[in-house]
Amino acid sequence: MVKQKTIKSEISLTGVGLHTGIEVTMTFKPAPINSGFSFVRVDLEGQPVIEADANYVVNTQRGTNLEKLGVKIQTPEHVLAALIGCDVDNVIIELNASELPIMDGSSKYFVEAIEKAAVIEQDACRNYYVVKEVISFTDEATGSEIIVMPCDDYQITTMVDFGTKVLGTQNATLKNIADFKTEIADSRTFSFLHELETLLDEGLIKGGDLNNAIVYVDKDISEKTMNNLKIAFGKETITVKPNGILDNLTLHYPNEAARHKLLDIIGDLALIGTRFKGKVIANKPGHFVNTQFAKKMSKIIKIEQRNQVPSFDLHQEPLMDIHKIMSILPHRPPFLFIDRIIEMSDSHVVGMKNVTMNESFFVGHFPEAPVMPGVIIVEAMAQTGGILVLSTVPDPENYLTFFMKIDNVKFKQKVLPGDTLIFKCELITPIRRGICHMQAHAYANGKLVAEAELMAQIAKKQ
Numbered sequence: 001m002v003k004q005k006t007i008k009s010e011i012s013l014t015g016v017g018l019h020t021g022i023e024v025t026m027t028f029k030p031a032p033i034n035s036g037f038s039f040v041r042v043d044l045e046g047q048p049v050i051e052a053d054a055n056y057v058v059n060t061q062r063g064t065n066l067e068k069l070g071v072k073i074q075t076p077e078h079v080l081a082a083l084i085g086c087d088v089d090n091v092i093i094e095l096n097a098s099e100l101p102i103m104d105g106s107s108k109y110f111v112e113a114i115e116k117a118a119v120i121e122q123d124a125c126r127n128y129y130v131v132k133e134v135i136s137f138t139d140e141a142t143g144s145e146i147i148v149m150p151c152d153d154y155q156i157t158t159m160v161d162f163g164t165k166v167l168g169t170q171n172a173t174l175k176n177i178a179d180f181k182t183e184i185a186d187s188r189t190f191s192f193l194h195e196l197e198t199l200l201d202e203g204l205i206k207g208g209d210l211n212n213a214i215v216y217v218d219k220d221i222s223e224k225t226m227n228n229l230k231i232a233f234g235k236e237t238i239t240v241k242p243n244g245i246l247d248n249l250t251l252h253y254p255n256e257a258a259r260h261k262l263l264d265i266i267g268d269l270a271l272i273g274t275r276f277k278g279k280v281i282a283n284k285p286g287h288f289v290n291t292q293f294a295k296k297m298s299k300i301i302k303i304e305q306r307n308q309v310p311s312f313d314l315h316q317e318p319l320m321d322i323h324k325i326m327s328i329l330p331h332r333p334p335f336l337f338i339d340r341i342i343e344m345s346d347s348h349v350v351g352m353k354n355v356t357m358n359e360s361f362f363v364g365h366f367p368e369a370p371v372m373p374g375v376i377i378v379e380a381m382a383q384t385g386g387i388l389v390l391s392t393v394p395d396p397e398n399y400l401t402f403f404m405k406i407d408n409v410k411f412k413q414k415v416l417p418g419d420t421l422i423f424k425c426e427l428i429t430p431i432r433r434g435i436c437h438m439q440a441h442a443y444a445n446g447k448l449v450a451e452a453e454l455m456a457q458i459a460k461k462q
Helices: 077-085 108-117 177-183 193-201 223-233 256-272 287-307 322-328 374-390
Strands: 003-007 011-016 023-030 037-041 049-051 057-059 065-068 071-074 091-095 119-125 128-130 135-139 144-149 154-161 169-174 190-192 214-216 275-283 340-344 348-354 399-411 420-432 435-444 447-460
Touching (some): 003 023, 011 108, 023 108, 037 071, 049 065, 077 108, 077 177, 077 256, 128 287, 135 287, 154 256, 190 193, 275 287, 322 374, 340 374, 374 399, 374 420, 374 435, 374 447
Parallel strands (some): 037 091, 128 275, 154 275
Antiparallel strands (some): 003 119, 011 023, 057 065, 135 144, 144 275, 154 169, 420 435
16 A cells, blocks of 8 residues: 655745746645645735645636635646655645746756655555546547546656647657656746737736747747847847747757646646546647546546445454453443444544344334434444544543534435444544544445544543
8 A cells, every 4th residue: 555645844945927927935845644735825814725626727728727715826737746746645835926936837846846855654545546447528629638548557648739830749658657757847838939929918928938938939920029029038139949949948858848738737637636547648638628627537536435335354353353342442332333343554443333123222213113323323433433543542441532523424324223334434634632533434235324524532531
């Protein structure tokens, strides 16, 4: 099992936003397990947080743009690509402006900063979504298409064709995300001259210069355009090189444009919020098709995760039998609702209960139609989680557990006599000061029957 990762220490970079031209300081900070990537606008009152979530994408004009409750984040894709490329799962990104720094137009400097901060393992396993069948999204207006097919690893192939002689048709492939640093990270963003003219007329690319964007010259440059470019880039002279790009830049790769499109895909698909194993093939990709595909993948993954029932071997010897459970939990019959602990780690626990007709609650709930009360199911999930938190102290027999909060409780199916209930509790945040915050699920007959977000605290007996 691969462990989740964050960074060891915080690190800051300063640069300008490509479109706003505003100087911004960005700080990477370590983040707890299962928190993913999030942006914090420290320049705004209350320091609002915007999670890196495809559902917050509001437009994709000249980059991916997120917005949550009126708070915006612009062009995060190069930073997100660097985080995925460095094999990081959880990081907080603080900003004192809306647009992330463009740096040299690639992910190179972000990768260097992350490596300087040092990547460390966390005490939780990484969750992967395994692609089992082809998933696709097509933009009918442009013909852009992305598909993902089953594969043992995360692989990406991009095919780029803008219909111009200066760029031509390009392909790029990344077979192993571990090669991101050496093969993709330094591939810079690019633009065509006709796009540049429009952006200059609209007052955009205020933070642009000839060092953070490759400009492909796909038309004759008029004297007016040449003067505008000199002003925009602060240059006395600008010329076109024989390979059709503006001067002061040398291509890192003949197919640098295709490699940068691959970089963008990695960054945009990070908005799915879940690592996945599959081969991505993108034809004429762009931020719109990338993020629409990310939204589709995110929805599919959430539906499958919600309906997915974990499989456990109930015939194997339990990690804890009823006697061991009673040596840890203070509960006793008729208010002890777990029979076995099947497995446990530092961040999760799985328990089991055989529901019989002899349960005391069936006497009144209900005499003619026995159904296990929902509150008892919640209590059983909490007792399972209690095993996890009480296992962190050397003398659990001297402690009691108390509910602090119950949120987002949902009951999906009835639990009847003869059912076998499986309870799985996973930490949302690490256990601190005896407080356990966890996501709990209950399963029976191959279905999810209940779920809840629980918080409890252990305290010494008086």
